Amino acid sequence: MCALLRSWEDRFGAQVVAVFDSELHVSVARPPVDAEHANLLAVEHILSTANNIVDDPPTPFPEYAMNLVGRTSWSFWWD
Numbered sequence: 001m002c003a004l005l006r007s008w009e010d011r012f013g014a015q016v017v018a019v020f021d022s023e024l025h026v027s028v029a030r031p032p033v034d035a036e037h038a039n040l041l042a043v044e045h046i047l048s049t050a051n052n053i054v055d056d057p058p059t060p061f062p063e064y065a066m067n068l069v070g071r072t073s074w075s076f077w078w079d
Contacts, residue, residue, distance in 0.1 A: 004044055012041075014074070024050075024076045031071050038068040050076035 005026070008014035013029025032038040042065035052075065059067075068074075 001048060004048060007044075017073075022078045026074045026076075028072045028074060032068055033070065035066065035069070038065045041065070041068055045074070045076075048076060049078070051079050052077055 001024075005014065005016065008026070008028075012031060014026050015029075016024065017027045018025040032041050042061060045064070045068075046061075
């Protein structure tokens with residue numbers, strides 16, 4: 001997760017703003033602006049194994065990826 005966060009910091013200006021219990025909240029200065037970058041980022045989110053990606057019911061991949069376009073905050077949690 002540290003490697004992903006460092007990469008997101010370089011590419012998206014992402015910074016951790018809160019960590020508590022099993023949650024991580026990130027502020028994003030330069031979110032993806034197109035579908036191609038959002039799709040790649042969504043794969044990275046999936047690889048983080050966070051439960052928000054595979055919640056019940058699961059969010060369809062294309063919908064999750066498109067929701068990342070222009071989004072200035074990301075949240076992750078693990079059970």
